[in-house]
Amino acid sequence: MSLSPTRVRLALLALALGGFGIGLTEFVAMGLLPDLAADLLPDIWSVSHERANAQAGWLISAYALGVVVGAPTIAALAARLPRKQLLLGCVALFTLGTLAAAVLPTFELVLAARFLAALPHGAYFGIAALVAASLMGPGKRGRGVALVLSGLTIANVIGVPTITYLGQVAGWRIAYLVVAAVFAATFLAVLLAVPLQPGDPAATVRRELTIFRRPQVWLALLVGSIGFGGFFAVYTYIAPVVTSVAGLDATVVPWVLVAIGIGMTIGNFLGGRGADSSVIRTLFVCFAALGVSLAGLALTASSPVGLFFFAFLVGVAASALSPAIQTRLMDVAGDGQSLAAAINHASLNIGNSLGAYLGGVTIAAGFGYLSPTWVGLILVVPGVALAVTSVLVERRAARSELARGVALEEDAVLDRPLT
Template identity: 65%
Template sequence: MNPAAHGPTTWSPARIRLALLALAMGGFGIGATEFVAMGLLPELAADLLPALNATAPEEAIAQAGWLISAYALGVVVGAPTIAAAAARWPRKQLLLWLVAAFTLGTVASALLPTFGLVLVARFFAAVPHGAYFGIASLVAASLMGPGKRARGVALVLSGLTIANVIGVPAITWLGQQTTWRVAYLAVAGIFALTFVAIALVVPWQPGDASASIRRELGAFRRVQVWLALGIGSIGFGGFFAMYTYIAPLATEVAGLPASWVPVVLMVVGVGMTIGNLLGGWSADRSVRRSLRGYFVALALALAALGLVAAWPPGLIVGALVVGAAAAALSPVIQARLMDVAGDSQSIAAALNHSALNLGNSLGAAAGGAAIAAGLGFVSPIWIGLGFTIAGLGLTAATVAIDRARQRGGQVLSYATGAIAVADDTA
């Protein structure tokens, strides 16, 4: 495939904006397919686990949370696998294949009849997730130009956060008024529209001709890559421990009617949108300071939410702040991974989403276990606080290694205010 056959290499500002919008639309669909289950857990439990739901509704809701964990595990498996194997593919072509897979997987999730089959479908529907965000982030960073890498990442992620403002609440409401299956078919429709948008307006970009599976997997030889993955999976798990069970938190703890669940989801989405843009801006200035600051903010927000969750205004304000602090971490962690991964950029861009969704799976599972043990619907917040504190500890460790190597004379690059470790194989 020849770039000359696909138009000029210099694109107009209008074409770039349309391309970024199309990439963000994919993020919107991913946000909808990933998070809509959190608002529809009671409906999923009632439909797919009717016997358990009739006798032990708390246990049924906790088991329905496995659907969220299954999706997260699909991301964990798919992101590095696809990113490493397909790094040489033309990026637009790869994006189109990934969106097609999303569409089919979401349709299967909506149509399969039993809990076990839907669980499997959610796993496979998630496999393209990390690779999509990774490749889309590389395309966006290229379109944005030098010095705006993290802002390009944040623009792609903005589709996901805006989904939590508009898409997830609206589709949750649709699922409450009809069935959760109709809600997932609506999500599949978003992916179909995304396929058309990317095909029409995203410029052709070559893959990395020098990439190889061996080179991409070389990122795993770097201790700082593993620490960055730990920061994302363990630290971000704190948010998902709370967010997975936001519906029962709103109805059973704060005493709000079920019709308020989409409102609470919208509030979290507003916070996530603000936080994502703030995180992209600050990461282009200092990744390390941003990591520390946002983890401290997330820990404080979770602690405050745990104390005031039974008070509806406290729940709403707390959910807003937790969403903002958590979403700000996402582009920061992605920038950190790309800084420390050396020339394994394709897999680094995708691994962030493996890490965050491992956090999703761990947080959802730990929060569900606490609920099933009879600790109540507030307990996932305290579980989440523990995860967040652990993430802050890992952040301190990775910063300490940077400083030790700097004192030891290793070369550090301070491009755009972030730190890139030039030799980090120890």
């Protein structure tokens, strides 16, 4: 059934609203990290703010690990399900997990709730990307992926700073109750606007998992998880960088988040257009830009101008990577499209967990709040190396395939009877 342009736009907006809610639940914790640390870890906070902030960073790591576990599990088990019903199930789980995080009393229980809320993250983005790509039509997959991700990046412009300010004023628990309300609204929007789309009736768990036999899939996942860790090493601890390194008031934190969010929004659309043109070129350009922006932030964060400018550039470069990696995975995954679309977010959140953890280790070791930025810069190096390896492997496979084709053609000529 053909859909009107208005219906298509409404469906894309509903999918993007889900991305907006995910952006809130994932990134608000970074802006409210000191508030979470002071409330949930009062004994450690009274002794050392740095140690408390470093341990509160586990809340970011727990969310990231939930994405890593949930993305392949849900995508593989549910590939046959109708896509709309799967999206609705994911949003319902988001709502319940975020609500639990807002009301549970202890650090350990909130940690578990963060893990639960993250389980549908990758599956939602993966299935939403497939729905958006089908709605956009051929030749526009990168832009379809970018449209779904636009909700997440716009959340970092408007939602995360607003909710961060609300959390600073009214308490972080009120902030998370508002995030749960956004997911409830998303459920209604998806229910009303997204058209029915069948799942893949031929999909099986075994078939979906065969994508892990492909070396290029592993290389793409590693590119995302290691290279993207540089962004999360910085973003996780941006609040204490603003207050302790730049010496600015806590009320400035939301404005720095706005700068990062604007950068992420611009980078997302640039990455989507770049992926439609050349995925590999886009990856290399983004990694180069990320390395430059991380180095600039590490060297100038004590200056408000340097902090805002390079935080913005970090957002641009890192966000542009996501649609490029997503498209690359869809290109190399063969029949396992549902799983490939979902595990991109698993790989990025391995980067999230890795960056948050390593940044916390360096802070707890006494290297200061800028040390995660240097950790991020170091992580860019293996990310680039893996991208280069992916290109070399692909070219070698193409040459081998060409050589086999030539040999088969020569054999056919030799076997042809003389006339």
